[in-house]
Structures are given as structure tokens and as C-alpha cells.
Amino acid sequence: MKLVLKNGTVFDPMNGINGEKMDIFIKNGRIVNKIRFGAKEIDLKGKVVMPGGFDIHTHIAGGKENVGRLMRPEDSLKNLVPRKGRLRSGSGKSVLSIHITGYEYAKMGYTTALTPATPPLMARHTHHELNEIPILDKAMFPLFDGNWFVMDRIADKDYEAIKNYVAWLISATKGYAIKVVNPGGTEAWGWGKNVDSIDDEVPEFGVTPREILEALIFAAEELRLPHSVHLHCNNLGEPGNYETTVETIKLTGKFERGDRPLLHLTHIQFHCYAGDNWKNFESGTEEVVKEVVKHDVTIDTGNLMFGDTTTMTADGPMEYHLQLLTGRKWANKDVELETAPGVTPIFYSRKSPVNSIQWAIGLEIPLLLPAEKVMITTDHPNGAPFTKYPEIIALLMSRKYREIMLEKVNRAASSRTMLGSIDREYNLYEIAMVTRANQAKTAGFTDRGHLGEGAIADIAVYDLPAEPDTSDYESIIRAFSNAYMTIKRGEVVVRNGEVVNPTVGVTRYLDLNYDKWIEKDIGLYYRDYYSVSMQNYIVGIDEIRRCESVSVQA
Amino acid sequence: MFLFKLKDKPEICVEVDQLLPEKLKGLNLKEVSSLKVRLGRLEVNAEEIFDIEKSDGTVIFEGKWLERVKRIGFGMREGEILVKGNAGMYTGAFMKGGKIVVEGNTDRFAGMNMSDGEIIIRGNAGDYTGSGYRGDAGMKGGRILVEGNAGDEVGIKMKGGEIVVMGEAGLFFGGMMNGGIARAKRAIRTGANMKNGIIVLEQAREDEILPGFIYSGKDRFENRTYHIFEGDKAVRKSKGKLLIRNLE
Numbered sequence: 001m002k003l004v005l006k007n008g009t010v011f012d013p014m015n016g017i018n019g020e021k022m023d024i025f026i027k028n029g030r031i032v033n034k035i036r037f038g039a040k041e042i043d044l045k046g047k048v049v050m051p052g053g054f055d056i057h058t059h060i061a062g063g064k065e066n067v068g069r070l071m072r073p074e075d076s077l078k079n080l081v082p083r084k085g086r087l088r089s090g091s092g093k094s095v096l097s098i099h100i101t102g103y104e105y106a107k108m109g110y111t112t113a114l115t116p117a118t119p120p121l122m123a124r125h126t127h128h129e130l131n132e133i134p135i136l137d138k139a140m141f142p143l144f145d146g147n148w149f150v151m152d153r154i155a156d157k158d159y160e161a162i163k164n165y166v167a168w169l170i171s172a173t174k175g176y177a178i179k180v181v182n183p184g185g186t187e188a189w190g191w192g193k194n195v196d197s198i199d200d201e202v203p204e205f206g207v208t209p210r211e212i213l214e215a216l217i218f219a220a221e222e223l224r225l226p227h228s229v230h231l232h233c234n235n236l237g238e239p240g241n242y243e244t245t246v247e248t249i250k251l252t253g254k255f256e257r258g259d260r261p262l263l264h265l266t267h268i269q270f271h272c273y274a275g276d277n278w279k280n281f282e283s284g285t286e287e288v289v290k291e292v293v294k295h296d297v298t299i300d301t302g303n304l305m306f307g308d309t310t311t312m313t314a315d316g317p318m319e320y321h322l323q324l325l326t327g328r329k330w331a332n333k334d335v336e337l338e339t340a341p342g343v344t345p346i347f348y349s350r351k352s353p354v355n356s357i358q359w360a361i362g363l364e365i366p367l368l369l370p371a372e373k374v375m376i377t378t379d380h381p382n383g384a385p386f387t388k389y390p391e392i393i394a395l396l397m398s399r400k401y402r403e404i405m406l407e408k409v410n411r412a413a414s415s416r417t418m419l420g421s422i423d424r425e426y427n428l429y430e431i432a433m434v435t436r437a438n439q440a441k442t443a444g445f446t447d448r449g450h451l452g453e454g455a456i457a458d459i460a461v462y463d464l465p466a467e468p469d470t471s472d473y474e475s476i477i478r479a480f481s482n483a484y485m486t487i488k489r490g491e492v493v494v495r496n497g498e499v500v501n502p503t504v505g506v507t508r509y510l511d512l513n514y515d516k517w518i519e520k521d522i523g524l525y526y527r528d529y530y531s532v533s534m535q536n537y538i539v540g541i542d543e544i545r546r547c548e549s550v551s552v553q554a
Numbered sequence: 555m556f557l558f559k560l561k562d563k564p565e566i567c568v569e570v571d572q573l574l575p576e577k578l579k580g581l582n583l584k585e586v587s588s589l590k591v592r593l594g595r596l597e598v599n600a601e602e603i604f605d606i607e608k609s610d611g612t613v614i615f616e617g618k619w620l621e622r623v624k625r626i627g628f629g630m631r632e633g634e635i636l637v638k639g640n641a642g643m644y645t646g647a648f649m650k651g652g653k654i655v656v657e658g659n660t661d662r663f664a665g666m667n668m669s670d671g672e673i674i675i676r677g678n679a680g681d682y683t684g685s686g687y688r689g690d691a692g693m694k695g696g697r698i699l700v701e702g703n704a705g706d707e708v709g710i711k712m713k714g715g716e717i718v719v720m721g722e723a724g725l726f727f728g729g730m731m732n733g734g735i736a737r738a739k740r741a742i743r744t745g746a747n748m749k750n751g752i753i754v755l756e757q758a759r760e761d762e763i764l765p766g767f768i769y770s771g772k773d774r775f776e777n778r779t780y781h782i783f784e785g786d787k788a789v790r791k792s793k794g795k796l797l798i799r800n801l802e
Contacts, residue, residue, distance in 0.1 A: 071689065072689055073687065073688040073689040073690075074686075074687050074688065074689040074690035075689075077687055077690075327749075327790075329689075
């Protein structure tokens with residue numbers, strides 16, 4: 001299969017290509033320098049060509065996603081998609097059913113999505129769901145935050161064992177990186193408590209979130225994992241939590257070598273709050289942004305958009321407190337020895353001062369940071385469903401749109417954040433950075449997020465001029481929500497915003513080496529505590545529909 | 555408007571959410587005949603199921619097996635529908651205005667999620683009348699009058715509007731209620747987990763009242779004297795009121 005994309009305006013930040021007119025050659029699903037003959041030509045004159053979109057943090061599959069689907073039949077009713085040709089039926093607006101997830105992403109020009117926060121015990125479930133998501137390439141991050149084995153070894157200061165355990169667990173669950181959610185907090189939740197700072201002790205174990213993080217960063221560095229520790233900080237959503245976030249970022253100082261990021265702080269919008277309570281709640285973005293620039297950390301934004309959505313995190317105590325505020329239904333899903341996710345629906349209202357400030361913070365962060373440091377996510381579905389990405393892109397590109405929105409939302413958004421005073425407008429080059437290049441680079445997917453030779457031919461084409469009129473934000477939203485063309489591994493999967501070819505995506509996992517003696521130690525936990533045996537716990541390669549493994553030399 | 559007369563007993567239930575007064579307005583007989591009616595997974599023309607005639611003002615459904623016709627007045631905004639017989643499930647669900655009169659009984663989920671308008675049921679109403687779609691909040695406004703008895707979980711999670719059951723209601727009448735007013739002659743396990751709103755019962759035995767309700771004396775409401783209970787105390791910050799005319 002040979003393909004030539006002719007005359008498109010290309011934005012490829014990793015290779016420094018900023019709006020140049022050039023041809024792209026695709027052969028056998030990869031990008032090549034030149035094809036002599038026999039290639040099918042597609043003329044893309046006046047269209048924008050970018051690498052396929054890359055979402056580094058999106059809850060699209062796993063145990064709690066399914067709880068959300070079960071819990072919210074009324075969400076399904078809002079979006080019913082009938083079967084059409086080769087496309088499967090489905091439903092859901094914030095908790096989408098599996099096939100629809102793939103179609104919706106592809107329609108926006110996204111080709112890769114990583115699902116974080118799977119309790120290792122639920123890894124099999126997650127993989128079976130990922131198998132069924134069409135088009136997208138996927139990877140999964142297992143959780144390490146409330147893990148008994150890790151905490152026991154930290155108490156013994158046995159870092160070698162933790163390193164081996166991390167390697168074993170990532171291999172056993174066919175995961176891709178270390179995910180940490182509210183370190184220590186989910187275990188404390190088992191006792192009805194939470195941890196308030198990174199130096200609070202976890203009951204019964206006597207370890208602190210700081211120690212857990214240091215041990216896991218050490219393990220990730222020793223193992224040379226392609227993606228750094230993926231962290232959801234303590235105190236999510238609490239007023240005044242920016243101090244915890246700053247403390248957490250500073251903790252990486254002791255590991256710094258300057259060659260690669262040590263920590264990925266995810267959905268940082270939820271961790272940038274100043275004030276003492278909900279009344280004097282305000283933005284603490286400036287302090288956090290200062291630290292992010294100084295240290296070897298990466299962030300994704302976790303934008304909040306208005307409307308109805310479902311929140312789901314592995315942070316049980318936080319979901320409980322949220323449920324007390326909203327008075328709506330909620331579910332807590334305890335996973336033995338590992339974690340305790342929670343799920344609750346929420347409506348983010350424009351009239352609410354708190355929600356308006358949260359919305360503004362989500363935009364402040366990308367506008368205050370250099371584009372190299374930014375990744376756009378909504379922490380789907382916590383801040384908003386991922387289908388809102390085009391709106392966020394338009395908000396970043398158009399100052400006029402931001403002004404119109406600031407008029408519509410609660411005035412706290414203007415008075416207690418800096419959003420109104422920021423003039424910056426993103427251009428398409430920077431948009432390509434924050435929606436694909438940065439994420440692929442941070443996640444360690446070296447063959448994604450760019451259009452250089454050898455890269456996988458994941459390409460998104462949008463019907464936009466090279467320098468779009470930023471006051472016409474509606475056409476920007478339209479262009480990004482309905483990609484003119486999405487190409488996945490050299491095959492055209494979307495045309496004019498319609499999925500035409502639901503291909504099967506690949507799940508990527510890490511193949512790590514570990515010392516065999518660790519299996520004996522871990523085995524004791526299965527014998528004494530787990531309700532499953534170690535043999536049943538390990539996910540086999542045959543359970544993943546199409547997989548590609550990445551080996552790392554430690 | 556038009557009169558729809560059911561030709562024969564449909565093998566499976568028919569869904570008529572296209573046959574609304576606002577959609578029929580200004581159409582001629584031929585256009586109406588080709589409107590789509592859902593029959594299981596198929597869509598068929600209305601004329602295959604109904605004999606259609608012109609009528610004045612109201613949309614009328616007629617026939618012996620009308621309980622097999624679902625979604626009458628589903629999401630309607632204006633106008634009037636008259637059902638000469640029993641109506642199937644989801645009658646007047648998601649209704650936003652207008653009026654539906656059912657001369658017989660209704661099946662389950664009548665007036666589900668309705669936000670305005672009026673439904674009058676001359677016979678009995680089924681379960682979940684005036685409730686919400688599964689997982690959603692219940693009716694937000696409008697009025698439902700049931701002249702006979704009503705089934706279980708009537709008015710569950712309702713947020714506003716009024717439900718009047720002239721006969722008896724079943725289990726969990728006004729359960730998880732959050733606003734509005736629900737009236738019945740008698741009901742079982744009334745107002746369980748209610749947070750706000752008013753439930754008015756004509757009769758109740760003292761031992762029938764749920765333990766979450768606390769007696770707060772007699773008071774006048776709409777010019778009559780009632781025994782007043784407050785609750786359900788099982789819910790945080792609940793402000794619901796249960797009014798009982800004759801306490802036995």
C-alpha cells in the first residue's frame with residue numbers, strides 16, 4: 001500500500017516544519033522519503049497536515065469506566081449511535097461505549113490514546129476492553145500508589161525489591177508505565193482517612209507519600225522506563241492544594257540529571273488551587289508554573305469544560321468528598337491490596353464561581369507556559385469528555401472566543417484568575433505541539449507524533465488555512481471536530497468527519513527484565529492476602545488482540 | 555388534525571413518537587400516511603398500521619389494542635392528544651408542553667422526565683408514572699392526574715410539578731423526591747429517602763409511616779388541616795414534608 005499526500009501545509013514540530021508545503025510519502029504503514037512509482041495520490045491543497053493526535057491521559061477502558069457506564073444509563077440516552085455499515089452501535093456522552101470511543105477519537109484526528117490508572121488486578125479487563133477499541137493504538141498504566149508490597153518494601157528500605165517488583169508488575173499486567181494516584185491516600189481511605197500533605201504517614205504502614213514517590217522514581221530511573229512516573233498528586237481539587245503540588249515537584253530535585261523528565265504531573269488544573277475554602281477559592285497557577293519550568297517535570301492540563309460529565313479516579317477519598325458536595329449518586333470500587341477508585345457524576349456550571357475559576361485555570365496553564373511544556377487533555381471524562389478538545393483548541397487559538405466566554409461565565413473567572421489579561425494566541429505549530437508532538441515524546445513513543453522518515457503513518461488532515469482567522473473560532477472548532485482525513489498506519493480511516501474504515505489498533509506494552517527471586521517474594525502476598533492466585537493474575541500475550549512489545553535495556 | 559385508528563392487533567408493540575401534534579400541523583393526509591412508525595427494528599409507514607382520517611383540533615388514537623402502542627406524545631411540545639382506550643408505555647415521556655388525555659389505563663413510565671404540560675389518565679396508571687429515566691432525576695414540571703389507582707414508584711426522584719392520584723398508589727410513592735408535590739389517597743412506604751417537596755395523603759396508619767419521618771404537629775395547608783411529618787431523616791439536610799389528612 002503506497003500513498004502520497006500532495007501539497008498539504010505541514011505542521012510537524014518535532015522536525016521543525018512550520019507550515020511548509022510539502023508531500024508526504026507512505027509505504028507499508030510508515031513514512032518514507034521518496035516513492036518512485038505506483039503510489040496513490042491524494043491532493044491536499046489548502047489543507048493542514050499534522051501527525052495523528054496523541055492523548056496521554058484518558059480513561060477509556062477499565063474497571064471504573066465500566067462502573068461509570070453501569071451507573072449512568074441517563075448518560076447513554078443523551079447520545080445514541082445506531083449501527084451503520086461496518087460501524088458498530090453504541091451510546092454515551094461522557095462514558096462512551098467502547099466502539100464509539102474509537103470512532104469519536106478518529107473523527108477528531110486522534111490516533112493514539114493511553115489509558116492511565118488501571119488497578120493491576122483489573123488489567124485483564126482493561127486489555128479486553130482495549131482490544132475492542134477500533135482504530136486507536138493504546139497502552140495502559142498500572143497503579144502503584146496503595147500497593148501493599150511497595151509500601152512494605154519502602155518501610156524496609158529495600159529499593160532493589162521495589163525496582164524488580166515494578167518490572168515484574170508492568171510485565172505481568174502488560175502495562176506501559178508507572179501510574180500513581182494520590183500516593184498513600186487510597187490506602188488511608190481504607191481506614192476512612194486521607195493524607196493531607198506529602199509528609200503525612202499512611203496508617204499501618206508508616207510510610208509517607210514522599211517516600212512512595214521517591215522509591216518509584218528511583219525504580220523508573222533504574223529501569224530506564226520510556227515514560228516517567230505518571231502522577232496524580234495528593235489533595236486533588238482541594239482549595240490551597242497548589243502548595244502540595246509545588247512540594248511534589250521540588251521532590252524531583254534530588255534525582256535531577258537533566259537528560260529526561262522524572263515526573264509527569266497529570267491533570268494539573270485540579271492541583272493549582274489557592275485559597276483556604278470554597279469561598280475564597282482562587283488560582284494558584286503562577287507558583288506551580290514557576291516550578292514546572294524550573295524542574296525536569298512534564299504536565300498535562302486536565303482542562304475543565306462546562307456541562308454534564310462523570311468523574312472517575314482511583315482517588316476514592318476525593319470522590320467521596322465530591323459526592324458530599326453534589327449530593328449525587330456515587331460508587332466506590334475497592335480493589336484488594338491495590339487501590340480504591342470512586343465514580344460520581346457532576347455538572348460543571350457556568351454560574352458557579354468555583355467551576356468558572358477551574359475552567360479559567362485550565363486555560364491559564366497552557367497560556368502561561370511555553371508550548372514545549374504543555375499537553376492538552378481533559379482527563380476524560382473528569383474535566384470534560386474528550387470530544388471537547390476542539391473547543392479547548394479554539395479557546396487557546398482565539399482571544400476573542402475567550403473574551404466571549406468570560407462574559408458568559410461567573411465573573412469570579414475574571415476577578416480571581418489572570419485569564420482576562422493574557423493576550424497570547426496559539427498558532428497551529430504550537431497546537432500541533434500540545435496535542436501530539438509533546439505527548440508522544442513524553443510517553444516515549446518515538447515513532448509517533450512526527451512525520452519524519454520511519455514514523456508510523458498516523459496523520460490527521462484538517463480543513464483549515466495555514467493561518468486561520470482567529471476571530472472565526474467556530475470554523476476552528478468545526479475543523480478540529482471533523483477531520484478532513486485521518487490516516488492510521490497508512491490507511492484512510494476517516495473522510496470528511498465520517499469513519500470509513502474501522503481498523504484494529506495495536507496495544508503497546510513493556511517487556512522488562514527482572515530478577516527471578518522477586519517472584520518468590522511476591523508469591524507470599526498471593527498466598528496470604530490476595531483472593532486470586534499469582535498464575536491467574538498474569539495477563540498473557542494471547543489475550544491481547546494485536547500487541548507490540550517494547551524492550552528496555554536496564 | 556388526524557384520527558389514527560389501529561387496523562389490527564400489532565404483533566409487536568408499535569412506537570409512534572413521530573405522530574405528535576406539532577409534527578402533524580399543516581400536513582395533508584398523504585404526507586401523514588407516509589410518516590414513519592417504528593415496529594421493532596423496522597420503520598414502516600403509518601398507513602400500514604393505522605387507518606388515518608381527518609379530525610378537528612386534536613390528534614386522536616382509537617382502537618381495541620392501543621395498549622400495544624408505545625410512546626404516544628413522546629417529547630411533545632404543544633397541541634392535544636386524545637387516546638380512546640388504554641395507552642402503552644412511555645405515554646407523554648419527555649413531554650414539554652400540551653395536553654394528553656387517556657380514557658383508559660396507561661402502562662409504565664407515563665410522563666417520565668416530563669418538564670411541562672398535562673397528562674390526564676381516566677383509568678389506572680402503571681409503575682414509574684412521573685418518574686425519571688433510569689439513573690436520571692424525575693419529572694421537572696407539569697401535571698399528571700390519575701383518576702384511578704397508580705402502580706409502584708410513582709413520582710420517584712421528581713423535582714417539580716404535580717402528580718395527583720385520586721385512588722391508591724403503590725410502593726415508594728414519591729421516593730427520593732426532590733421537589734414538587736405528589737398527592738394520593740393512600741400509598742405504601744411513602745416518601746422513602748425524600749429530600750424535598752411535599753407529599754399529601756388522605757389516609758395513613760401511624761405504623762405505615764417510615765421511621766425516617768418525624769411528627770411535627772398539625773398545621774393548615776390549602777385551607778385544610780393535616781398531620782405533618784418531616785423527613786426523610788435518612789437523607790442529609792432533608793426538608794421534605796409528608797402531610798396526612800386522616801391519621802389512624
